Amino acid sequence: MNGHPNGSSPQGAAGGRLIADTPESWDVVESRHRFKGHIIDVVTDTVRMPRDEVAERDYVVHPGAVAALALDEHDRVLLIRQYRHPTRHLMWELPAGIRDVAGEPLVETAARELAEEAGYRAETWYTLADLRSSPGMTDERVRVFLARGLTKIPDEENDFVQRHEEIGMPIEWVPLADAVEKALMGMIHNSTAVAGILAAYAASVEGFALLRPADAPEA
Known part of the structure; x- marks a missing residue:
């Protein structure tokens, strides 16, 4: 699923929220690589948030x-x-x-x-x-x-x-x-x-x- 959330959630059979993590990808306005190491990279993404706001999110890219x-x-x-x-x-x-x-x-x-x-x-x-x-x-x-x-x-x-x-x-x-x-x-x-x-x-x-x-x- 692409875009950002509209407030709805997957529903279970009983009408409650489905307790299961689900894929989702919010829009990335800009992505900057800060560091490249032997195993990990460090990236800063500028992410479009609800109400059309943007925010920077730093994270480590890891092979698992x-x-x-x-x-x-x-x-x-x-x-x-x-x-x-x-x-x-x-x-x-x-x-x-x-x-x-x-x-x-x-x-x-x-x-x-x-x-x-x-x-x-x-x-x-x-x-x-x-x-x-x-x-x-x-x-x-x-x-x-x-x-x-x-x-x-x-x-x-x-x-x-x-x-x-x-x-x-x-x-x-x-x-x-x-x-x-x-x-x-x-x-x-x-x-x-x-x-x-x-x-x-x-x-x-x-x-x-x-x-x-x-x-x-x-x-």
């Missing part, structure tokens, strides 16, 4: 990312700890990475990150959650997968060379219920990890039967 919530047969979540320089914190996270291989299915990207960062492979994959990490400042999309049927990759088969922040990353297996508690108590702050942990816990109530397949389309 994937994450893997690996859950073992004892319902333990695999967490890694990585230094994040912008926050000046060592943060507990899910194995994750940028969508940096053109045309690669997202589940294959997630499987590669799980293998490289944690040394595990999974037999079955499901789509757990689709996130917009910070929609007021970036177009980044993150798909979180649930990985089950885990096996350790023998060291001699894993030729990934860890560099920079990845060197010496510890791995911990945390019971899913404990991970939920740590997220709610403010002990885990990474937004993808928090969302994935809570989504997995909610999905476990139905035995994960409501999850989408790994190749589910993105909105």
Whole structure:
């Protein structure tokens, strides 16, 4: 849908607003590139708002990312700890990475990150959650997968060379219920990890039967 909103909203079967994010693009009067980096760009768009006003919106253009919530047969979540320089914190996270291989299915990207960062492979994959990490400042999309049927990759088969922040990353297996508690108590702050942990816990109530397949389309 193009143009700007007229005050109406999609309606559900019961006459209420449909609770689902929907595509929409408001008119861009001008677009200026402020910065081009190795991974991200920074852009300022002048956007036409309702009542024919215009406003500038700065945002980060990002290639997107994937994450893997690996859950073992004892319902333990695999967490890694990585230094994040912008926050000046060592943060507990899910194995994750940028969508940096053109045309690669997202589940294959997630499987590669799980293998490289944690040394595990999974037999079955499901789509757990689709996130917009910070929609007021970036177009980044993150798909979180649930990985089950885990096996350790023998060291001699894993030729990934860890560099920079990845060197010496510890791995911990945390019971899913404990991970939920740590997220709610403010002990885990990474937004993808928090969302994935809570989504997995909610999905476990139905035995994960409501999850989408790994190749589910993105909105």
